[in-house]
Amino acid sequence: MTGEIVALPYERPALAQALGADYEERLLAAHHWMTLARELDSRMLGLQRQGRIGFYGPATGQEAVSVAAGLASRPEDWIVPGLREQLVALVRGHSLARYVHHLFANDRDPARGRQMPCHPTAREVKYVSMSSVVGTQITHAVGIAYGLKLRKDTGVALAFFGDGATSANDFHAGLNFAAVLSLPVLFCLTNNQWAISVPVERQTHVKELAMKGSAYGIPSRRVDGTDFVACYATFAEGLEAARASPGPLLAEFLLYRMTPHSSSDDPSRYQAPDWMAHALAHDPVRRMEELLTRLGILSDAAHTSVREEATRLVKEAIAEAESVGAPTPESMFTDILASGPLPVPPRSEPA
Template sequence: MSTQANRAIHKPQFIRGDALQIPTYKVLKQDGNLYKNAQMPDIDEALAQRIYRAMARTRMLDERGLASQRQGRLSFYMQSTGEEAVTVGFAAALDDQDMIMAQYREQGALVYRGFTLDEFMNQLFSNAKDHGKGRQMPIHYGSSELHYMTISSPLATQIPQATGYAYGQKMAGDGHCTVAVFGEGAASEGDFHAALNMASVLKVPVIFLCRNNGYAISTPSSEQFAGDGIAPRALGYGMHTIRIDGNDILAVLEATREARKIAVEQNEPVLIEAMSYRLAAHSSSDDPSGYRSKKEEAKWRDKDPLERMKNWMIQQDWWSEEQDKELFEAERQLVMAAMKKAEKVPAPHPDEMITDVYDTPTPHLEQQLAELKGHIQRYPEVYPKAAAALGYKEGE
């Protein structure tokens, strides 16, 4: 039993839920200046430019991804506009061997680690070169080579998985950690609480990174929980916690570095709550005008994380407005070229549907595939791509 649990009192003393309010760690102002008494993290020009270029590519990827969905070229898309400092910044603070278990808005981490535009587009179009063989809906990326677990649609499933994976890392003693990224809405799932309790009890090297962007689809934070955000919850599980300005790239970088030290060197879990805002819709299927105002969005557009980092880099003489224009135009062209290339790649062969499920396809899967092929053969005009792959022609 803990020392605190043994401390006795002799009159009823209740502690209010709002008795403790966690401050927000900030380093960089929107104009590019540092806050008074803020310490500059260890970052050089090369790292700063790599981070900023990854943020810019992520934004262009999102811009063209949504436009393509609106054009009917993609079935679905999710943007991370306004949250790039979180999604790129935390990845920059990790070792490349650390495992990332993301939710579905962390494409910036993949960009930073080197996931190519071709790989992004192959997944979005579910073509034959897609690592997932076309079995996932768009934006469900994954890369074993880059230690990025494939995205799962259901909320919070990755949080307890991260605890388990980190336990394996602790047993292996390889000096690596796992980062589970999720939104504040996912923190309302039971998996969140089970994962944090298990991580604290087992003392594993895991970082729980909550991207608090203010909304769980259309539900504002004020209707999700009554407490002081997500960070205080970690205290109930006896773990380290910090709240940071998620639009401040330097705060994200430094906080994640320090969290990683605690996780790896002390084998203890850490919770980071990054305060940000989802400038875009929840997904291409969402219309945010139904639940938030343009005035609210404009307020947060003035806190654009890319603009903030650009202003700081210009002050360091590491960047210029001209370079900025050239970068975004170049990235836009690269994204469009990769998209056109991926569109021309054929869909996966129907036989791929049952590979990799078991070491050897089971009889019932083979039977189902045979029935599917028979159906396609009867109606080739309805499934032209699959029929072409199988060599079926209309009228045969």
């Protein structure tokens, strides 16, 4: 089944139904995380240009999906991300400081500089380091879901991937396997309408990517991915359904990529000049702020302090990360071998 949820403007009873009785608290928490994410993207792209970090993949325009996933998932769920879901780890409890240490690839980076930047690992919140090979995270998530089912674990695997990944072999293998074996996996398709320079209409001939899920017998729906409330309701409902049956579901989140693909990209070479204006009209952070303001939940003063707090938190994390040195060369061995490298035998001189 496909179909779009179009629900704004929300009134209070609808919010209570979608988010629970404590919806005001949940909306304010979501707004805090979205504001923090926006600040992180802007600072990190700047730091990359200054040569202070190596690489960055921004998530501007996709914050509502990640925050909703972070807030609606349970500790036993597994997150198998694409390039733009770091916020899910933070919302689930990974510390901002550790994430920023990772971006600087310093000695307190959990991966000690041995993973590409912006590919964090956050074991304590079951956030798996991203596989850069497009689509492979889908089969990884399906494997995790198979393990969860065999162990009778109540966790669900959340597989995040983009519109481009739906053309990869692993998408088809993963969906088929998950459907045939009824595995607890939620396929989270973030359709930001671009795979670097390839627009979605050149990626596929189907009208809606969600149809590809239906083709494998997986209940699939389209969701406005710039609407936090719709995203939250989708995750809350989808995760419980995948847990209870168990079985797979697919949600296609419609989005607008509001930045370059990554710090290595120049979209002015392939995007129409009016794309950004079009994307800005669907800014999820602005939509959230309009909702909070209309409901009287966020005053101008509170809004300013949320922004100031985000600026301060990111600034402090950067200062801390820059005060930590690089991993030592010895850590290459001590992180891996119980007793250090094998001694090198003395070289015997030829007689």
